[in-house]
Amino acid sequence: MKLNTEPAKTLEVDDVYAKLLALGNGRSDPDARCAMSALILLLINHIGDPDVLDDALQIVSDFPSREAARS
């Protein structure tokens, strides 16, 4: 696997989380999803490695929603 999943020493995780949360501030749910999607595309473009993308997609491939997990 080319995707690095070890904790990045350069990131303060609580700050990262706060920034992602702030993305939803003042946005409707569809708008927040749009911003999150754009963010993902920006980062994928920056990484520029289809193998890394595929590794990441593999990890989330079976992620269920909250509701789906229950039923």
Added chain:
Amino acid sequence: MTSEKISAGGNTSSQSGLGGDFAGRSRQPEKLGGFTYPKYPFMAPPEIKSGETRHYPVVVVGGGMVGLTAAIDMARKGVRCVLLDDNDTVSAGSRSIAQARRTMDIWSRLGCSKPMSEKGVSWSRGHTHHGADTILSFEVFAEGGSRFPSFTSLAQYYVEHFLVERAERLYELDLRWLSRVVNLRQNDDYVELDIETPEGTYSVRADWVIAADGANSGVRDALGLGFPGDRLKDRFVIADVLSDADFPFERNFWFDPPFYEGNSVLRVPQADSIWRIDWQIDPEDTSDRALDPEVVDSRLRRIFGDNSFKVEWVSTYTSQHRLMDSFRHGRVFFAGDAAHQFSPFGGGRGGNSGVQDADNIVWKIAAVVHGKADAGILDSYDAERRPIARRNIEDSSKSTAFITPQNAHSQSLHDAVLKLATRVPFGKNYVNTGRFSVWPVLENSPLSVPDGDEFADAGRPGTPSFDCPVLLANGEKGWFNELIGDEFALVIYGDFQVTEKDDVMARLSEIFPTRIVRIAPKGSQPSEGYVVDDGNYFAEQYDARVGTTYMFRPDQHVLARWRSFNAKTVADGLESALGKSEATG
């Protein structure tokens, strides 16, 4: 008091604890597990008999853990001090339960940590669960050489009980129960307080007032001061539950557990077979419904399974994040929940930071009362403590934002992190059930002497003393904090010639009582006038080499440090801290 609300309801109540509102069926119990609530008697003060208005150097309002800590410290420093509390017993429920190592160090300095250590328990492992899965486990390590664990799990009622026992032995401290401040005025020269008691109303005057009267501070109201911030949407029921369940002695936090879907639950062990349980409720749920005995019992039945249990105390809780614009208003200093409120999932910040407020302000007021410092030093209280409160609000806001998502966007981030936590190594780092409060360094303090020499970051000016074991001259084990005590202390490492020592000490002692502690490196033989850094803790923590000199303040924080001892530099540092450089220069 058998009021419906413990720290709410417009009284000036006293017991500082979690930074929020308690409401509902949270009546004062007579017993809680093995603890019997003391009744502190009202005794008519001389003012009621004589009708005169007396003047005291210091009045502390609020006999919770913060006010008691302040009053004990003040009286130990020889300052006559009146403590006013509107109640006649200690905290109704467990409330503040995680007593940080630094807080225990403060109580150790005040001579009351021993019964707390004995009664307190500590848990060293924690687990976080999502649904039926355990997503992460962690160990809590006691940092090197410490006398106390990172957190001592001890309920607030025990803390206050032990503090009152200590307070009652102090001649300079006048404890006045069932004494409620109903009004307060101040001018340039003094503060005047009107006090309501079972035997009538009287007034006292004070040079200085410490307001530690809780989240709904009556002193704050009397001065017409605001308490800006937010009330959060998330609500919890918190309960002290007596049970013989043989659960592991560990902290457990559940997100969306099978036994309480869609919400979070926290379970923490305490002394006396009491388990503290916090569970989230719908923001719309009324306290009456959430605290309905049948509802509470059915929730707990699913947590305790077949084990028997008994609810000893239960209350609802709403988080608030609030911060006063200034902790000092004229002659009045606000401390603890009266000055700042955090969410309970902040990692034990409420009670601990309040006790640390007391630790910070008391020596300064005492130095001014004794004529050892200029009154200007008192402004450093706000400068040093308010940034820490602001940081605590930021940190606990982050925890609260993770634990209780408020919209679809935050819910999906929360869900994504909990899923990633079991899939990729970095995922669990994002799970935030409360980051434990950090070592409270007073950054950019106006009192600190900035480093002039090259030093490691740890131990920088403003850092609280890192207590560690040392070998005393007689070969016995001692503690660093006991050596530096609670005056100023000069700590010199290694076999470094201090010239004109007597002259230096004479000059320092004129400014302020100062101790000298000489530390010999690990491996040295104990000898007269030296203690040995047997575990090398001092050298490591303070980046010490031969000649390295640290100056500690009376609250055991680093004031200044140098690579070699220079009498004039040291005296200048001390004078500037006390605001006396102009007066003597």
